[in-house]
Amino acid sequence: MEAAAGGGCGSGPSLLLSDGEQQCYSELFARCVGAASGGQGPGPAEAARVASGTASAAAGPVADLFRASQLPAETLHQITELCGAKRVGYFGPTQFYVALKLIAAAQSGLPVRIESIKCELPLPRFMMSKNDGEMRFGNPAELHGSKVQIPYLTTEKNSFKRMDDEEKQETQSPTMSPLASPPSSPPHYQRVPLSHGYSKLRSSMEQMHPVPYEGRQPLVQPEGTSFGVSGAKPLRHQASLIRSFSVERELQDNNSNYPDEPWRITEEQREYYINQFRSLQPDPSSFISGSVAKNFFTKSKLSIPELSYIWELSDADCDGALTLPEFCAAFHLIVARKNGYPLPEGLPPTLQPEYLQAAFPKPKWECALFDSYSESMLTNQQACDLNGMEKTSVKDMADFPAPTQDVTGDDKQALKSTLTEALPKDVPEDPATPKDSNSLKARPRSRSYSSTSIEEAMKRGEDPPTPPPRPQKTHSRASSLDLNKVFQPSVPATKSGLLPPPPALPPRPCPSQPEQVSEAELPPQLNRAPSQAAESSPAKKDVSYSQPPSKPIRRKFRPENQSTESQEPSTAVGGPASGATVKPHPTVQKQSSKQKKAIQTAIRKNKEANAVLARLNSELQQQLKEVHQERIALENQLEQLRPVTVL
Amino acid sequence: MENELKFHYMVHTSLDVVDEKISAMGKALVDQRELYLGLLYPTEDYKVYGYVTNSKVKFVMVVDSSNTALRDNEIRSMFRKLHNSYTDVMCNPFYNPGDRIQSRVFDNMVTSMMIQVC
Numbered sequence: 001m002e003a004a005a006g007g008g009c010g011s012g013p014s015l016l017l018s019d020g021e022q023q024c025y026s027e028l029f030a031r032c033v034g035a036a037s038g039g040q041g042p043g044p045a046e047a048a049r050v051a052s053g054t055a056s057a058a059a060g061p062v063a064d065l066f067r068a069s070q071l072p073a074e075t076l077h078q079i080t081e082l083c084g085a086k087r088v089g090y091f092g093p094t095q096f097y098v099a100l101k102l103i104a105a106a107q108s109g110l111p112v113r114i115e116s117i118k119c120e121l122p123l124p125r126f127m128m129s130k131n132d133g134e135m136r137f138g139n140p141a142e143l144h145g146s147k148v149q150i151p152y153l154t155t156e157k158n159s160f161k162r163m164d165d166e167e168k169q170e171t172q173s174p175t176m177s178p179l180a181s182p183p184s185s186p187p188h189y190q191r192v193p194l195s196h197g198y199s200k201l202r203s204s205m206e207q208m209h210p211v212p213y214e215g216r217q218p219l220v221q222p223e224g225t226s227f228g229v230s231g232a233k234p235l236r237h238q239a240s241l242i243r244s245f246s247v248e249r250e251l252q253d254n255n256s257n258y259p260d261e262p263w264r265i266t267e268e269q270r271e272y273y274i275n276q277f278r279s280l281q282p283d284p285s286s287f288i289s290g291s292v293a294k295n296f297f298t299k300s301k302l303s304i305p306e307l308s309y310i311w312e313l314s315d316a317d318c319d320g321a322l323t324l325p326e327f328c329a330a331f332h333l334i335v336a337r338k339n340g341y342p343l344p345e346g347l348p349p350t351l352q353p354e355y356l357q358a359a360f361p362k363p364k365w366e367c368a369l370f371d372s373y374s375e376s377m378l379t380n381q382q383a384c385d386l387n388g389m390e391k392t393s394v395k396d397m398a399d400f401p402a403p404t405q406d407v408t409g410d411d412k413q414a415l416k417s418t419l420t421e422a423l424p425k426d427v428p429e430d431p432a433t434p435k436d437s438n439s440l441k442a443r444p445r446s447r448s449y450s451s452t453s454i455e456e457a458m459k460r461g462e463d464p465p466t467p468p469p470r471p472q473k474t475h476s477r478a479s480s481l482d483l484n485k486v487f488q489p490s491v492p493a494t495k496s497g498l499l500p501p502p503p504a505l506p507p508r509p510c511p512s513q514p515e516q517v518s519e520a521e522l523p524p525q526l527n528r529a530p531s532q533a534a535e536s537s538p539a540k541k542d543v544s545y546s547q548p549p550s551k552p553i554r555r556k557f558r559p560e561n562q563s564t565e566s567q568e569p570s571t572a573v574g575g576p577a578s579g580a581t582v583k584p585h586p587t588v589q590k591q592s593s594k595q596k597k598a599i600q601t602a603i604r605k606n607k608e609a610n611a612v613l614a615r616l617n618s619e620l621q622q623q624l625k626e627v628h629q630e631r632i633a634l635e636n637q638l639e640q641l642r643p644v645t646v647l
Numbered sequence: 648m649e650n651e652l653k654f655h656y657m658v659h660t661s662l663d664v665v666d667e668k669i670s671a672m673g674k675a676l677v678d679q680r681e682l683y684l685g686l687l688y689p690t691e692d693y694k695v696y697g698y699v700t701n702s703k704v705k706f707v708m709v710v711d712s713s714n715t716a717l718r719d720n721e722i723r724s725m726f727r728k729l730h731n732s733y734t735d736v737m738c739n740p741f742y743n744p745g746d747r748i749q750s751r752v753f754d755n756m757v758t759s760m761m762i763q764v765c
Contacts, residue, residue, distance in 0.1 A: 290740030305749055308741035312750055320738035 032061040263348035273328040287321040325356035698726040
């Protein structure tokens with residue numbers, strides 16, 4: 001409210017405020033108090049509390065408010081001291097009003113003194129000032145404008161704002177985007193509330209987090225330019241939606257819209273997360289088990305307690321496994337944490353699994369969905385208890401997408417009515433997914449993927465917190481090829497030790513096999529032939545020694561070796577030549593299955609060999625015992641006979 | 648913080664009583680009522696209640712004797728809530744069994760329970 005204060009102030013220590021000032025200050029105070037107690041925006045109850053004058057505003061929201069005034073920190077300190085909050089230890093109404101007056105004084109350029117507040121002063125300006133809001137929203141009602149904007153200051157979670165770079169890059173080069181990259185469809189929502197006025201707030205907030213953003217800025221810029229053209233069109237389209245939204249927005253409490261910017265997942269990020277999910281678990285509708293996810297997230301190099309906390313936040317149903325939305329939420333939190341954002345107290349509404357699931361199929365309408373989701377979430381987000389949020393949000397999410405379904409709260413009904421008029425498109429299929437996810441409580445922990453392939457994929461998987469576009473290109477397809485390279489060195493290590501001894505025992509009847517195979521092998525494997533010949537010789541121990549030294553040389557030809565080795569024990573004469581010729585063109589699946597079979601046959605052979613050796617051992621032990629006994633008997637006889645001979 | 652030490656000691660000694668009760672039970676304890684061990688022993692100041700889970704994890708609760716309003720059912724329900732929260736903590740793959748529990752959800756639940764009683 002830029003209206004100049006009418007009437008002068010008294011000269012005494014008491015603070016006289018004009019009507020406009022009184023109104024504005026009491027509102028601000030109510031916000032701070034209301035936010036502190038976790039309540040909603042101002043209502044008659046709040047006003048009554050302010051009127052009673054006994055409430056006190058918590059330091060958090062007040063600090064946010066003061067920072068939004070764009071005054072330097074030491075001025076704010078001075079103000080806090082002067083207004084007496086430091087002395088009494090809290091911001092009571094008097095202190096608060098004095099502080100506001102001092103802020104106004106400072107903003108007008110007057111020195112921060114008690115005397116200053118006695119002058120006629122304009123209202124203090126906070127950086128979400130209504131002027132800018134008017135330009136963006138087309139909002140005539142001043143009061144409403146400030147109502148909408150100031151709560152953003154006072155919510156405690158609200159320290160970060162997303163920036164849509166396309167719009168802002170021209171105007172503010174120093175401000176940087178926290179997480180989002182511009183060219184995603186949600187920005188046309190983001191642009192709506194993020195007027196230029198807010199951007200200044202962001203810059204003040206971002207003084208707290210300058211460093212992590214720098215890294216993202218150069219990355220974000222090139223994409224911004226390419227999408228600049230397409231960005232303009234959605235903006236215009238969105239302008240019409242803005243008008244319809246603005247009215248509803250004033251009516252509803254928009255507190256959580258903007259503070260959730262860093263917790264909103266953009267299209268690109270979502271794509272990236274989905275690809276990562278697929279690399280761990282091919283079926284997107286299934287889930288990742290706890291240990292797999294643990295290994296994956298540990299690569300992000302966050303501390304274990306933090307990872308534990310992130311898991312606690314994102315695994316909403318506490319089943320020890322992550323579905324796709326839960327995984328995206330966890331990933332997003334990790335990325336945020338790596339970029340310097342502190343972890344939230346509870347799971348933000350935009351990261352709720354039901355929300356993410358509902359949002360996935362309908363990216364176009366995210367803007368509208370975000371509005372109402374976040375609002376309905378806020379109504380339930382009183383405690384930071386995740387379980388509590390989960391239960392109530394489950395209900396909300398299930399209710400929201402289907403406007404025809406029954407509604408629990410009146411405000412939700414208001415939400416739906418406004419949004420059905422704003423949303424020409426219906427979202428009928430969404431109720432299915434949230435409800436299904438909610439009803440699924442006991443999920444089997446299916447390990448449908450082989451553990452070895454997962455480990456390989458995870459080894460190939462990059463560090464999760466790196467920015468989305470960069471590593472993506474190298475991994476989603478290449479993982480299968482990498483499997484080859486990784487399997488070959490690791491598997492032969494086991495196989496070479498396993499396979500040479502078994503062929504010595506069972507195929508004793510067909511010792512000619514190794515020679516056949518060696519003849520059929522390609523010339524480069526000639527060094528293998530002598531070793532195989534040595535294998536067939538009784539000294540099977542030598543084989544295991546000869547194997548390791550020549551392993552590095554033969555690593556390239558492992559496919560052929562493996563095939564031949566698997567042929568030997570599994571099939572008696574199975575055409576090793578054909579096996580060798582087939583192998584030069586291996587496919588990943590054939591190889592892995594052949595390797596599996598080879599390993600299994602090797603295990604079988606080993607077991608048989610073990611059994612045979614054990615039996616042999618016991619027989620020999622028995623013989624040894626008998627021999628001992630005979631010896632003892634003979635010695636006794638000798639003893640008895642000796643005295644006779646000696647004498 | 649000598650009170651803390653005293654409580655630690657009390658809990659420690661009550662573990663012996665818990666073991667006694669478990670060994671006396673013998674068979675598989677699946678029923679919730681068998682999991683709840685009841686009043687282990689009363690001292691002059693405190694009452695100690697025990698509960699053992701299926702996986703032999705023991706919960707011990709020390710209650711002020713002056714708080715006579717606490718009935719058996721309430722204690723049972725408290726143990727049940729503890730058990731549920733504990734399983735939730737266990738589901739977290741980053742949690743190593745035996746570590747100190749640092750889950751915020753768990754702490755909140757415990758705090759709310761204690762506040763309820765007091």
